Amino acid sequence: MALLEIRDLHVALSDGSEIVKGIDLSVEGGEVHAIMGPNGSGKSTLAHALMGHPAYQITSGDVLLGGKSLLELGPDERAQQGLFLAFQYPYAIPGVTVTSFLRSAINALRKARAGGEDDPIPIPEFRKQLAAATERLKVPRELLGRYLNDGFSGGEKKRIEILQLALLHPRLAVLDETDSGLDIDALKTIAGGVSDLIGPELGAIVITHYQRILNYIRPDFVHVFAGGRFVAEGGPELAEQLESEGYDAYLPEASSGDR
Amino acid sequence: MKKPETDVSQIGRDYKYGFHTTDKPTFSTGRGLTREVVETISAQKGESDWMLERRLQAYEHFLTRPVPEWGGDLSKIDFDSIFYYVKPTETEASSWEELPPDIKQTWDRLGIPEAEKKYLAGVGAQYESEVVYHKLQEELVRQGVVFLGMDVGLRQHEEIVREHFGTVVPFRDNKFAALNTAVWSGGSFIYVPPGVKVEMPLQAYFRINAENMGQFERTLIVVDEGAFVHYVEGCTAPIYSSDSLHAAVVEIIVKPGGRCRYTTIQNWSTNVYNLVTKRAVAQENATVEWVDGNLGSKLTMKYPAIWLTGEGAHGEVLSIAFAGPGQHQDTGAKAVHAAPNTTSLITAKSISRGGGRAGYRGLVNVANGARGAKSKVVCDALILDEESRSDTYPTIRVHESDAEVEHEATVSKIGEEQLFYLMSRGLSESEASSMIVSGFVEPITKELPLEYAVEMNRLIQLQMEGSVG
Numbered sequence: 001m002a003l004l005e006i007r008d009l010h011v012a013l014s015d016g017s018e019i020v021k022g023i024d025l026s027v028e029g030g031e032v033h034a035i036m037g038p039n040g041s042g043k044s045t046l047a048h049a050l051m052g053h054p055a056y057q058i059t060s061g062d063v064l065l066g067g068k069s070l071l072e073l074g075p076d077e078r079a080q081q082g083l084f085l086a087f088q089y090p091y092a093i094p095g096v097t098v099t100s101f102l103r104s105a106i107n108a109l110r111k112a113r114a115g116g117e118d119d120p121i122p123i124p125e126f127r128k129q130l131a132a133a134t135e136r137l138k139v140p141r142e143l144l145g146r147y148l149n150d151g152f153s154g155g156e157k158k159r160i161e162i163l164q165l166a167l168l169h170p171r172l173a174v175l176d177e178t179d180s181g182l183d184i185d186a187l188k189t190i191a192g193g194v195s196d197l198i199g200p201e202l203g204a205i206v207i208t209h210y211q212r213i214l215n216y217i218r219p220d221f222v223h224v225f226a227g228g229r230f231v232a233e234g235g236p237e238l239a240e241q242l243e244s245e246g247y248d249a250y251l252p253e254a255s256s257g258d259r
Numbered sequence: 260m261k262k263p264e265t266d267v268s269q270i271g272r273d274y275k276y277g278f279h280t281t282d283k284p285t286f287s288t289g290r291g292l293t294r295e296v297v298e299t300i301s302a303q304k305g306e307s308d309w310m311l312e313r314r315l316q317a318y319e320h321f322l323t324r325p326v327p328e329w330g331g332d333l334s335k336i337d338f339d340s341i342f343y344y345v346k347p348t349e350t351e352a353s354s355w356e357e358l359p360p361d362i363k364q365t366w367d368r369l370g371i372p373e374a375e376k377k378y379l380a381g382v383g384a385q386y387e388s389e390v391v392y393h394k395l396q397e398e399l400v401r402q403g404v405v406f407l408g409m410d411v412g413l414r415q416h417e418e419i420v421r422e423h424f425g426t427v428v429p430f431r432d433n434k435f436a437a438l439n440t441a442v443w444s445g446g447s448f449i450y451v452p453p454g455v456k457v458e459m460p461l462q463a464y465f466r467i468n469a470e471n472m473g474q475f476e477r478t479l480i481v482v483d484e485g486a487f488v489h490y491v492e493g494c495t496a497p498i499y500s501s502d503s504l505h506a507a508v509v510e511i512i513v514k515p516g517g518r519c520r521y522t523t524i525q526n527w528s529t530n531v532y533n534l535v536t537k538r539a540v541a542q543e544n545a546t547v548e549w550v551d552g553n554l555g556s557k558l559t560m561k562y563p564a565i566w567l568t569g570e571g572a573h574g575e576v577l578s579i580a581f582a583g584p585g586q587h588q589d590t591g592a593k594a595v596h597a598a599p600n601t602t603s604l605i606t607a608k609s610i611s612r613g614g615g616r617a618g619y620r621g622l623v624n625v626a627n628g629a630r631g632a633k634s635k636v637v638c639d640a641l642i643l644d645e646e647s648r649s650d651t652y653p654t655i656r657v658h659e660s661d662a663e664v665e666h667e668a669t670v671s672k673i674g675e676e677q678l679f680y681l682m683s684r685g686l687s688e689s690e691a692s693s694m695i696v697s698g699f700v701e702p703i704t705k706e707l708p709l710e711y712a713v714e715m716n717r718l719i720q721l722q723m724e725g726s727v728g
Contacts, residue, residue: 051683054675079685091680095698104694105684112685147698164684 001067002026003203004172009061011042011049019045021228022061027172027203034214034239035207037225038247043207044088046225047176051085052078065172080112082171086161086178092149098160099144102130102167109168133166137193154181162190166197173197174205179213191216211243226250286346291339294318297441300344304410304444309421317430317440324434330589330620331558336532341504343442343475399457404488405450406461409477412448419450423481427510427538427566435506435534439475446476446507451486451517460489460522460708478509482517482545489520491708503531505556511539511547515569518546524711526718527555529586535561543569543598549576550706553588554718562620564593567601567629578607579703582615582647583722591620591652596632596662605636608700612643612722618650625662635665641699642672643692693723 004027011020019042027033037043049056050063052075063070070078093101103126110119134141139159149157158178165173175194179187195217198204206217214222214236222239224232224247231250232238286303288296297318301311326333399406405416413420430440447463482488505527513519519539527533533556539547549563565574580588588611594603609617619638640649651668673695681691697704697716704712 051679053679074688075679075682076685076687076691079683085683087680087683091674091677093677093681093695093698095701096694101684101694104690105681105686108685108687108690147701168684 001064003029003066004205005062005064005067006050007062007064009046009049009063010059011045012057012059013045014055014057018059019056019228020049023225023228023230025205025223025230027205029171029200029203030198031221032198032204032206032217032219034219034222035205035225036209036211036222036239036242038251039209041226042228043225044176047085047174047205047207050078050174051075051083076108077112079168079170080109084165084168084170084173086158086165086173086175088177088180090149090157090161092147092151094147094150096148097145098148098163099130101148102126102164105164105168129167133163136196137163137166138189139163155183155186158182158186158190162193166193170202172203172205174207176207177209178206179208179210187213188216211239214239224250286344287342288344290342292318292321292341292343292438292442296343300442300444303344303346304413306413307417310413310424313425313430314441314443317437318442320430321434321437321441324437326434327560330560331587333532333534333558336504344444402455402457403452404455404457405448407448409446409448409479410444412479416448416450419481420448420479423479423510423512425510427512427540428508428536432536436508436536439477439506439508439536443475443477443508445474446478446509447480447490447492448478449480449482449488449490451482451488453483453514454485455483456487457489460491462491462493474503474505474507476507478507480509480511480519480521482511482513482519484514485516486514487518489522491522491711493524493526493711493714503527505531505533505535507535507537509535509537513539513541513545513547515543515545517542518548520548520550521563522550522707522711524552524707524715524718525555525559527559529555529557529583531556533559533561535559537561538564538566538593539574540566540568541572541574541601544571545569546573546575548574549578549592550703551576551578551590552703552707552715553579553590554581554715554722556586556588558587558589560589562591562593562622564595564622565603566595566597567603567632568597570598570600572598572601574601574603576603576605576607577703577706578605578619579700580607580609580617581719581722582609582611582617584613584615586615588615588617589620590618591622592636593622594624594634595622596625596629596634598629600631601629602632603634605634605638606702607636607638608641608703609638609649610641610643610696610699611647611649614644614646616648616650618652619668620652622654623656623664623666625657625659625664627658629659630661632659632662632664634663635667637667639668639699640670641696642670643696689723693720696723 006023006025008022008024009020010018010022012018035043045056049058052073058071065081065083068081070081107120110121137159143156182190191213206213206219219236219239222234222236223230288299297314301314428436430437449461451457480490511519511521525533541547547565551563553559563576567574574594576592578590578592580590582588588609591607592605594605605621607619609619611617621636623634623636625632636653638651642649649670653666655664655666657664673692677695678688678691681694682688696719704715707715
């Protein structure tokens with residue numbers, strides 16, 4: 001069985017409207033799958049539903065990580081199983097510094113892995129990992145002492161998302177429009193940082209509207225998502241084709257607004 | 260050594276200091292308040308006539324003042340069932356070894372010796388009505404700094420006490436100031452001579468440990484010209500089934516160019532009425548800062564006040580209140596600008612959950628003649644569930660046209676999206692909520708001495724456990 005298995009997944013909003021209308025996907029460790037689609041196609045809904053956002057109901061199908069179904073688990077338990085979502089719009093937590101938050105998150109995951117016993121990361125070890133990751137991702141040191149995402153620029157928020165990815169060591173990362181709002185230099189650094197992390201220990205789903213992030217995180221598979229389904233699938237060449245021809249071929253009707 | 264006797268049925272799971280030891284008070288005036296009780300207290304202490312006279316005047320005034328009907332519900336206080344004076348030991352001890360074992364045991368559980376080793380400059384700790392333990396670093400004595408229990412302070416420095424006692428909070432101020440003046444016992448007396456800056460915070464620990472035992476400590480701090488002191492006070496109390504009354508008075512006088520910071524974290528058990536009058540006078544170019552944290556009690560009514568009486572004086576109040584189930588925190592601050600170019604900054608944060616009620620009640624008064632006064636009030640409320648409540652009662656009076664007075668207030672709830680974001684990183688719902696709440700009060704905790712900041716965060720975690728899910 002693959003690292004991540006999505007089987008005939010249907011997702012609806014609380015008002016009953018169905019956004020994801022049956023998709024199947026298998027991701028192995030070390031693989032990168034790009035999910036590309038027009039705005040409003042439900043890509044973010046899919047990402048949030050995988051992470052367990054309470055506003056999105058999985059009405060049928062299943063999601064398995066390492067052979068274990070995630071559907072009955074809360075977002076915290078899914079994270080403890082090794083799932084990670086890099087948010088398109090990360091939230092601010094005033095009064096909590098980036099460093100303090102990172103340490104708490106690492107310790108929450110370590111506690112879960114130790115069967116519920118506290119197993120805090122030794123401070124020197126934490127500092128070492130933090131220093132290495134901040135250097136690789138070119139995160140300014142001063143950002144670590146500021147309150148999490150509070151007044152951060154779009155680029156700063158994305159950097160901190162990927163810093164979390166680097167430090168929390170998930171098995172499967174979902175990157176939701178990580179490229180949006182980034183200038184080209186930031187994109188190169190951040191996407192390069194993600195690419196370095198991909199390996200047997202980490203598989204990734206890269207959700208994006210544009211092809212350009214895929215120049216730095218080379219996908220093994222590309223899935224075109226429109227109208228709640230995968231409408232085309234292929235290799236990296238499909239992304240390049242979309243970049244030149246657009247999504248028109250996959251849009252039988254007008255887009256229904258950004259979700 | 261005796262084991263602590265604990266009544267399991269009385270102990271709340273989330274109140275970790277809800278134990279009491281089996282101490283044996285050596286003297287008590289019994290329940291209820293009479294003129295004879297007041298005379299007995301004064302005689303026990305061997306006080307001068309002027310203090311006895313003051314106590315009796317205050318007692319008479321107490322009888323005539325009605326119980327306030329604003330703020331919280333005070334109608335359940337039974338003044339006749341309260342012990343007004345209990346004296347646990349005969350003399351003040353000057354070292355840890357001299358303390359009676361029961362008292363030591365209580366403090367061992369609060370970790371006081373460790374804290375002292377680490378960083379105390381001097382400890383005056385209050386146990387029931389009498390200061391029994393006191394120690395002052397030799398360096399402070401050499402500098403002429405006085406840090407004593409109020410009773411000893413009165414005996415050893417009667418002139419300073421007599422000059423200032425009741426000048427900032429007269430007994431006619433309110434019913435509970437009158438009560439305190441009549442029956443006060445214990446508290447701290449601090450005098451800092453001109454130009455002396457006390458580097459380390461002076462700390463006192465307070466603790467109620469007898470059923471129906473009222474605590475009426477009286478604190479007087481006099482900071483002379485150009486001097487500085489930071490006084491820190493933390494409170495915990497055991498849980499009892501009937502209500503306890505805590506009615507303290509704190510008076511601070513800061514002379515020209517001086518500065519005083521007064522930090523309190525109070526975590527009374529949830530049956531305590533905590534009715535405290537705290538007021539400071541800041542003279543020319545002086546600074547007063549109140550840092551006030553209220554986590555416990557059944558009802559707290561407390562509005563630390565600063566009278567800015569000298570030109571250029573500055574006052575700050577940082578206040579945090581946490582109201583859990585059955586609790587009402589009616590707290591706030593007062594800044595009275597009575598001189599030109601005075602400035603004040605009030606930051607108040609409150610959290611309410613589980614049906615708790617937290618309110619901000621504040622006053623900014625710019626008097627005639629206080630030209631160029633500036634004041635800013637920021638109050639933020641965080642409400643954690645639908646049953647809980649937050650109120651804001653700001654009063655602003657401005658009698659000078661060039662005064663600048665700002666008031667900002669926000670009310671917020673923990674957002675579902677914030678919770679989801681933190682939980683997606685592996686934090687449980689309760690850990691995520693605690694983190695958001697700790698972040699909310701961070702502007703206050705960062706102003707606390709480190710070990711208090713740690714304790715504050717731990718108390719918030721305790722309060723938040725079981726509050727979600």
